[in-house]
Every structure is written in structure tokens, then in C-alpha cells.
Amino acid sequence: MAEEQHQQHHAERHPEKRRIRPLYILAPVIAVIAIIAVIYVATNVSNAQTVAVGDTISVYYTGTLTNGTVFDSNVGKQPLNFTVGSGQLILGFENGVIGMKLNETKTITIPADEAYGPVNQSLIVQVSRAEFGNATPTVGMRVSSSNGQQATVKAVGTNTVTLDFNPPLAGQTLIFEIKVVGIQKK
Secondary structure (H helix, E strand, O other): OHHHHHHHHHHHHOHHHOOOHHHHHHHHHHHHHHHHHHHHHHHHHHHHOEOOOOOEEEEEEEEEEOOOOEEEEOOOOOOEEEEOOOOOOOHHHHHHHOOOEOOOEEEEEEOHHHOOOOOOHHHEEEEEHHHHOOOOOOOOOEEEOOOOOEEEEEEEOOOEEEEEOOOOOOOOOEEEEEEEEEEEOO
16 A cells, blocks of 8 residues: 555656656557548549549530531530540540549640541542432532441532541541549549
8 A cells, every 4th residue: 555655646746757658659659540541531532533544434525626616515415434545535535534533624635646647648539420329429528438438528520529538537636625524443
């Protein structure tokens, strides 16, 4: 009993020597663990909301030419769903969405070489007007060849029709306004 009284008396006179010291060590350790946990959760939530290669995403987009002409849009329709990096879309579009966050809207400019490529002159050919039979070809008309290739009528002469087998947007710089509305991580 005397020993207990001595320890209590000693602890009262020397508060720095109390047995509470482990709490002074434990509190900072708990604080550090809590900070690490918050950073880990914040990082994973952030990454879950950012587009990366391999993610399947949903977007709304409007595509325009440099003169402001809208050539395509899905705004007000179903979002476009695709897997980033799969080659489903033109390279510039897929690269442009990488790093975007959920519900972010971004405008990207895609040069022809990352879109549909330059115009290939060897894909512009003249055919006999007789190839059209009774049909009347007109400039801008889309036609299919006998092997299923698509072409655009570029010129109509008396005896010939000029067909362009390049993609319709070949040689064009494209501008897209894109909004990411869904991200499914790989």
C-alpha cells in the first residue's frame, strides 16, 4: 500500500512521468494513418472519375468544321459509348478524352492526320456515266461501287462522273465539343 501511495505522490509531483506517455505516441500515429487513408480514398475516387485507356465511356459530342459547319452531333440523343484506346473512333477523338473527368466538357481540335487523314488523290476517279444506268448522279450524292465501297459524286459531266472514295471528312481539321457523362473503369 505504501508503494502505491509513493507512486501516486510521485506522479502528482512529476506529471511528465505519468504512465500516459503511450497516448502521446499513439495520437500522432493515428493522425498519420487517418491522413494516409484520406489521401488514398481521395486518389481512388479521383481516378475512378477520370478517363483512362481501357475505360468504357459515354459521351455527348458536337463535331464542327473550322468554318463552323456542324457535321455531326448526338446531343439530345443517346450518348456515344466506346472503349478508349480500342481504335473504334478516330485517334484524335480517343486521345482527346483521356484525362477528362466525369461531367467535364472540353473542346478539342483534331488535325486531319489524327482524324480521317489527308485527301488521297488516287482515290478520286472518273467513271463512265453509263455506270449509273437510269439513275441521275448529282454532286454530293453518296454511291456504292459494285464491291461495296462508298464514294461521293464530286462532278458530273456529259459522259463521265467523278467519284471520290476518300472518307467525306478526309483532309479536314475537326473540332469536337465533348462531354463525358459516364465512365466504366476497366
